[in-house]
Amino acid sequence: MFYLKSPLFHCPLVELQLSKRNFDLTWLCTAPSITTYRVNLLQTTTECYKDYVENLLKGRYKSSPKIYTLSDLPEVLCIGSVSTPETLKPSMIEQREIIVDDCCGAAVLRGAHIYAVGVLAMESGTKLHDIVNVYADLTGKCKKGAKTGIAVEMLNTVSSVPSIGDLSSAKALLQNLPSIVCVRVLNPQKNEIILDMCAAPGNKTTHIAELMEDKGVILALDKTVNRIALIEEKIKKYNLNSINVYAYDATKSFNGKLNSESSNEIKPPFKAETFDRVLLDAPCSGLGNRPILVVKTTAKMLDSYPKIQRKLVSNAVALLKPGGCLVYSTCSINTSENEEIVAWALAKHSNLELKEAVPIFGSRALPCQGLTERQRDMLQRFSPDTKKFDTVGFFIAKFVKKPI
Numbered sequence: 001m002f003y004l005k006s007p008l009f010h011c012p013l014v015e016l017q018l019s020k021r022n023f024d025l026t027w028l029c030t031a032p033s034i035t036t037y038r039v040n041l042l043q044t045t046t047e048c049y050k051d052y053v054e055n056l057l058k059g060r061y062k063s064s065p066k067i068y069t070l071s072d073l074p075e076v077l078c079i080g081s082v083s084t085p086e087t088l089k090p091s092m093i094e095q096r097e098i099i100v101d102d103c104c105g106a107a108v109l110r111g112a113h114i115y116a117v118g119v120l121a122m123e124s125g126t127k128l129h130d131i132v133n134v135y136a137d138l139t140g141k142c143k144k145g146a147k148t149g150i151a152v153e154m155l156n157t158v159s160s161v162p163s164i165g166d167l168s169s170a171k172a173l174l175q176n177l178p179s180i181v182c183v184r185v186l187n188p189q190k191n192e193i194i195l196d197m198c199a200a201p202g203n204k205t206t207h208i209a210e211l212m213e214d215k216g217v218i219l220a221l222d223k224t225v226n227r228i229a230l231i232e233e234k235i236k237k238y239n240l241n242s243i244n245v246y247a248y249d250a251t252k253s254f255n256g257k258l259n260s261e262s263s264n265e266i267k268p269p270f271k272a273e274t275f276d277r278v279l280l281d282a283p284c285s286g287l288g289n290r291p292i293l294v295v296k297t298t299a300k301m302l303d304s305y306p307k308i309q310r311k312l313v314s315n316a317v318a319l320l321k322p323g324g325c326l327v328y329s330t331c332s333i334n335t336s337e338n339e340e341i342v343a344w345a346l347a348k349h350s351n352l353e354l355k356e357a358v359p360i361f362g363s364r365a366l367p368c369q370g371l372t373e374r375q376r377d378m379l380q381r382f383s384p385d386t387k388k389f390d391t392v393g394f395f396i397a398k399f400v401k402k403p404i
């Protein structure tokens, strides 16, 4: 897998923001070297799943990638990178070429195989079982050549991530490490009432249910109607009973009324102080979703996210019980969606208290007006300076609503 044009990061606003902080933008253009699966501990054990993956990879590479578990996160299985064979140099090999779009290219760099929908062009005369070189078109100039009929099984990529495709099943889900850490920070307990405000496709919702052993009530909202089906599919696949899903705009999820114990039914819009815990995995610019091969985010889009993120935080605060816990997260490394939202939330809602976002796997927060050094330590971000884990960009903050 190669690029038709070297990946260049081109989004002046983001470049300015990040370069001011001495961020290495090439980090965003490259694929994380670790692949992680969240094992469903209600169905299997991490050791069993590790055996399964090891068997699958046996004999496939000269030296197999390292497959390992993490002691503080028992549900996680990590798969390391492979050493890229010498033959993976395009000029040295006479092979036919296939061109894919940038999204497909990014997935391939993370270990995916290629489905017909991502293919832009194929050399005429390419036959079934031919070995092909795959290039990603970063210029957007290639027009679709074929609509159906092609799929490519990847053998190797320049990113050195093993090309094993997505092995997700009821037993384990392909999920980035920070997303798994995020639900651990929420720390859901059995028999609690939990709100997942922006839930689709349900990756974190199902993790919450697993940690609660499917006992309790989880309300999962998402504004995008056609993404609701993705949550429902996962619930069915995982055979979970504790999750109720609603297509709903979470910026309107607080109905302005106080919680009286009169009704047992919990559905949106909710009364104040309904939930023990709220997960706000906010809509964001996604400027952490490595590898970003082409930046499509505009300055206008970047501006729009903090506005909606603040609205969602205010709804979450109203809906939390006193003593309840709010976890705010994004898959962006952009400070205006992260540290600045935390500083704003603490200034706006005097009943919010920042808590340490443990377990900590990432780095401390970046400097931000309104945040003390101690508060920076309590936050967790995954960004170029996170040396311990080469994963996607992400941000996690944990608050508790102070009892009055």
Ligand SMILES: C[S@@+](CC[C@H](N)C(=O)[O-])C[C@H]1O[C@@H](n2cnc3c(N)ncnc32)[C@H](O)[C@@H]1O
Pocket: 179, 197, 198, 199, 200, 201, 202, 203, 204, 205, 221, 222, 223, 224, 227, 248, 249, 250, 251, 281, 282, 283, 284
């Ligand atoms: C980062 S994704 C959530 C990923 C999800 N938590 C998971 O782990 O699978 C953000 C989601 O927010 C949804 N969204 C955007 N605006 C929303 C709103 N006002 N209310 C509820 N959901 C919203 C989007 O449709 C999108 O599915």
